[in-house]
Amino acid sequence: MLTPVPQDLRIALARYADARIEDARRSTDATARAVEDATYTLCVMTGTREIAQALRVADTLLGAHPEDVPAGRAHPGPQQDDSLQTA
Numbered sequence: 001m002l003t004p005v006p007q008d009l010r011i012a013l014a015r016y017a018d019a020r021i022e023d024a025r026r027s028t029d030a031t032a033r034a035v036e037d038a039t040y041t042l043c044v045m046t047g048t049r050e051i052a053q054a055l056r057v058a059d060t061l062l063g064a065h066p067e068d069v070p071a072g073r074a075h076p077g078p079q080q081d082d083s084l085q086t087a
Contacts, residue, residue, distance in 0.1 A: 004045045009058055012041050016051075 004012075016038035023031035039051045046057035 003061065006062055009045060009061060012038065012045055013055075013058055016042055 019031065019034040019038045023035050042051065042054040042058065043049060046054040046061070048054040048057055
């Protein structure tokens with residue numbers, strides 16, 4: 001597996017989060033498709049088949065690059081609420 005650039009991985013994670021939030025607010029075919037697309041992207045980027053595993057791998061990869069976190073912002077760390085990870 002090629003290791004994704006941390007910034008690209010953060011963008012993919014943000015798109016996934018945005019899609020999940022929008023789908024939770026008002027689910028439509030378009031929002032469901034956006035979640036599926038974002039899930040697929042993260043799985044491809046992390047070499048996984050399931051979103052929960054993709055999120056764990058992404059956290060691990062980003063944890064290996066703490067210098068890429070903008071100054072003044074704390075790194076979120078690998079712990080995450082699993083309640084948002086189930087698609």
